[in-house]
Amino acid sequence: MDMPFPEPTPSDRGIGPLEFFERSFGVPGEYAVPAKNVNTVGGVPNSSWYTNRHYRAPMSPAALRRGPNQEPGPSARSPWRVVELGGTGELPRATIRDTTGRTFRVLLDAPAHPEMATGAAMISSRLLHALGYNVPQHWLRRVRAGRLVPEPDSGVTRSRVDSLLASAAQRPDGTYRALVTRIPGVEHRIGPFQFKGTRADDGNDVFPHEDRRELRGLRVVAAWIHHSKIRPRHTLDVGVRVEGRRFVRHYLTDLHLTLGSAGATPKSEWSGHEHVLELGRIVERIGTLGLSGADWAEVEPPDDPALGRFGIGGFDPQAWRPEWPNLAFQRTTPADAFWAAKKIRNFSREDLRVIVSTANYSSAEVADYMVRTLLARRDAIGQAFLDWGGGLDRFAVRSGRLTFEDLRAAYGQAPDTLRRTVTWRAYDNR
Structure with missing residues (x-):
């Protein structure tokens, strides 16, 4: 349990130029140091960073569909008062307030790729929540222009609202598909967190971020949902009050940047294969006149604009990397990867169908493609990372006997006839 402490000073720190070049060109080294925030069976205890969910106790279809949502979204019938327009990014967005006084952020799809960014956010928010991470609440709403009403004295005018909508994808019936997000219980927005070090002004932040298993394992999770743009600017620390x-x-x-979506456009073809700047790849291409090191360029993207660039062709879970390097991902050990892979491999086909259904794609073919691709990437991750520790997990003592599950055998990756010798000890905690 996190102890009560004064809230840190708000900041908007991102990755600096020095760290970028160090992570891009420096030698990562061999990191065999185990994660520091795990228990005796390699699990991550519940905290303000992570909560064990679907793997520990299977979530019902209704819970998977609901995802992180703890409260009702904005009213579907009352006006949405627009208090601010725009923000970072290329997609149309606004901040609105409903009749309950709650504030929400609204994001709309680009005309050339309707359903791409909003669908990616709906799916990834449910997957990440089920995996145990903290993500904002996400709702999909169909709204008409008349519902977006400028807030008096906000500086927002009707013409500015109309201009915003003119840059968004409009549905055949004249409505707009809106992704609505909100983080509940926020007293203060502090700013992004880093993938290394700790916050000196947060008394609960005692483990270096690069040594947290949930952040190291996030590399494997990010590979699954192709969150190749992840970096500090796509995270947020908030001050909350819970039970005093x-x-x-x-x-x-910013989960609209997952799957095949880069926001207003699909992901670049190199995204997930290289960092934005890699000296070795640059030298390699110069030496071969550009003919080397670009196998990803031969992979054809799906032909539906709602999918962007997301598939199984060319996907290598062990070689996958984000566009921006970070220390936690570079320190991922086989044990960290196994921890993430077992949780990903635990999702069934039906689980994924339920979660993909929340994207409410207008095409059944798009939904089917998304389920098939998530399943194929799930299986590739299982093949790549479930060998660690013999693939054994779910250890328990029942009636004086040690029990466990062979995950590789359960998923058909290895025979279930292996013999094992296990040594274990009982401790007197007094």
Whole structure:
């Protein structure tokens, strides 16, 4: 449990130029140091960073569909008062307030790729929540232009709202598909967290971020959902109050940048294969006149604009990397990867169908493609990372006997006739 502490000073730190070049060109080294925030069976205890969910106790279809949503979204019938327009990014977006006084952020799809960014956010928010991460609440709404009403004295005018909508994808019936997000219980927005070090002004932040298993394992999760743009600017620390306790909670945000979506456009063909700047690849291409090191360029993207660039062709879970390097991902050990892979491999086909259905794609073919691709990438991750420790997990003592599950055998990756010798000890905690 996180202890109550004064909230840290708000900041908007991102990755600096020095760290970028160090991570891009420096030698990562061999990191065999185990994660520091795990228990005796390699699990991550619940905290303001992570909560064990679907793998520990299977979530019902209704819970998977609901995902992180704890409260009702904005009213579907009352006006949405627009208090701010725009923000970072290329997609049309606004901040609105409903009749309950709650504030929401609204994001709309680009005309050339309707359903791409909003669908990616709906699916990834449910997957990440089920995996245990903190993500904002996400709703899909169909709205008409008349519902977006400028807030008096906000500086927002009707013409500015109309201009925003003119840059968004409009449905055949004249409505707009809106992704609505909100983080509940926020007292203060502090700013992004880093993938290394700790916050000196947060008394609960005692483990270096690069040594947290949930952040190291996030590399494998990011590979699954192709969150190749992940970096500090797509995270957020917020001050919350729960049962009288104040502490910092850590969120993954901007989930419209997952799967095949880069926001207004599909992901670049190199995304997930290289960092934005890799000296070795540059030298290699110069030496071969550009003919080497670009196998990813031969992979054809799906032909539906709602999918962007997301598939199984060319996907290598062990070689996958984000566009921006970070220390936690570079320190991922086989044990960290196994921890993430077992949780990913635990999702069934039906689980994924339920989650993909929340994207409410207008095409059944798009939904089927998304389920098939997530399944194929799930299986590739299982093949790549479930060998660690013999693939054994779910250890328990029942009636004086040690029990466990062979995950590789359960998923058909290895025979279930292996003999094992296990040594274990009982401790007197007194």
